[in-house]
Amino acid sequence: MGPFVYVVADLAVGTAFLLGGLLVWRYGRARLPAALLALAGGSWFIGNLGGLPGVAGVAAASATYLHRGPLLHADLTLPSGRPRSRIVLAAVVLGYAVSAVAPLARSPLVTLGVAAGLVAVTLQQRRMTVDVLPVAALTAALAGPTLARMLLPASAAGGALLWYDGCLLILAAALVARLIRSRRVDVADLVVGLSVAPSQSLRDALARAVGDPALQVVYVAGTGFVDARGAPTSLDRGEGRTVTPLSRDGQVFGFITHDPAVLADPVLVEAVATAAALTSANARLQADVERQAAQVRASRRRIVSAGIEERRRLEAELSLGPSARLERVEALLDAVPAAGTQDGLVDVARNQARQVASDLRDLARGLHPMALRASGLAGAVTELAASAPIPVSVEVDVPEVPEEVSETLYYVCAEGLTNVARHAQARAASIRLTGEGKHVRVSVIDDGAGGADSRGSGLRGLADRVQALGGELSVASDHSGTCLEAWVPTGS
Known part of the structure; x- marks a missing residue:
């Protein structure tokens, strides 16, 4: 083959890398790999100027193998151009060092070592199935001519040179295709990613x-x-x-x-x-x-508020209706004069009327805690703790909250103390209410034997009430005691 073939092959390789860099810059997403391709093409042509006289020729001749540095860099860091590990970074730095020192780059053993290192690092990074063609092309470019020079006669040098140029042309095409395709892959990954985490x-x-x-x-x-x-x-x-x-x-x-x-x-x-x-x-x-969930939360809150209003109305009706009439009956019985043996029957009727009136008042107070209206949340919880059969410490630091919230917090404390009295065998308990921004947290803690069952009807109903206001109720119980805790939004 005449020298014209080698000149054409040489021009084709340098031009392929320069054009490849331009295409990746224009249509790809990674600017660094585009610059690496352009750098490889530029350094390829600089190495051809080694025949110039003087210092320029010497400098150009020393750059004969300089194109291998950016090619190794691009191959090992596809598609971003940035090393993904210290091993890759070390391999890239070593590749530049060897390609910059002409005696090392000309050494057959060093060249074969670089080729083996390229394959080893690629396998270590588990990228062989993805970028097999660029890696194979560069490995063949490095190892093929080197082995030919070591094993074949000098007459095979021309074929080895064309092999080198041909492998680099394949490498240029593979890198350009991979780098332009990577953007499509990224957008496809984006579509899949948005479907999973939109x-x-x-x-x-x-x-x-x-x-x-x-x-x-x-x-x-x-x-x-x-x-x-x-x-x-x-x-x-x-x-x-x-x-x-x-x-x-x-x-x-x-x-x-x-x-x-x-x-x-x-x-x-x-x-x-x-x-x-x-x-x-x-x-x-x-x-x-979210809009439907907000409507459900608002509806549940309205149900709680409506329940409070209905209990207040029943309380008023019981106080003003049957209770008042029973009190009038009691007053009439007090006015009945003694009538011998009938006096005992009057006393019985009077006592029964008093008991029924007392029961109705207790029922009315149970429908709506009177202490909340009279003393506020802090006072009502303090009264509740004072009536407990064991010592109960109380800490309240809560701003003014809507009535449905304060009543729910009160019932959490009441249910907690009821469970302590019935099941816990505790020596002491504590109630703590604290404001946390737009929420209030209440906890009832005892030092009893534990074993509280969150599936009980009282706690289930309480959890429904707390959740209706958008809050949460939790029960933690073990051998060291029980903690009943609720977190309720204030709605402000």
Whole structure:
């Protein structure tokens, strides 16, 4: 073969790397690998200037193998160009060092060592199945001519040189294809990721996927636009920005403003539209679910408030109705004169009337704790603790709260002390109510034998009441005692 073939092959290799770098810069997402390809192409041509006279020729000749450094770098760090571990970083640094020192780069043993190291590091990083062609091409480029020089006669040198050039051409094509394809893979991964965790910011995720930090996503809302939070916004129509519509089923629902280069591929635009449509639909579903949940919470709170009002009305009716009439009956019986043997019957009737009136008053007080109205939450809980059969310490640091909240907190304390008295065999207990922002936390703790059952009817009903206000009730019980705790929003 004549020298023309070697010249063409040499020009083809350098041009392939330079053009590859330009293509990756234009259509890929990673700028660093594009620069590495361009650096490899530039250093390839510099090495060809070794025939120049003087210092320039010497410097150019020393750069003959310099292109191997950026190629090793690109191969080991696909697709980002950034080392993912210390092992890869060390291999990249060593590759640059060997390629920069011509005597080392010319050494057959060193060259074979670099090829073996490339394969070993790639396998260690478990990337062989993903990037097998770039790794195989560079390994063949390094090992093939070296083995030929060691094992074959000098007449095979020309074939070895063409083998080297051919492997590098394959490497250039493989790197360019991998780096441009990586952006499509990233956007495809984005679509899958949003389906699994759609709460992440679509704009941020898309910006990372296509490599445009200034990317903007807006949605159509009437005659204007809104962002992902629903806030009014406008399209960025600045210089050097492109506006791409997002449509689904022929209907435009949003726009993306971006660098003209990052979404030039229609396949990418379709993938991005799918991701945006998915996120938009999910956001609407989440908003509907949250709205319905809010309606349910409000309805349950209204039920609790209605129950309080109904108990208050029954209390008033019992106090003003049957209780008052029984008190009048008692007064009439007191006015009956002594009548011999009938006097005992009058006394019995009087006592019965008093007992029934007392029972009705107790029932009325049970329907709605009178102490809450008379003394407030702190006073009512203190009275409750004072009536317990064991010493109970009380700590209350709660701001003013709505009536349904204070009544629920009171009933938590009452149920806790009732369980202590009935089951705990405790020597002492404590009640603590504290305000935590827009919530109140209450705890009833005893030092008894434990064993409280959260499935009991009293605690189940109490849990329903707490949950109706949007709170939570928990019971923790072991041999050292029981802790009944509730967390209730104040609604403010």
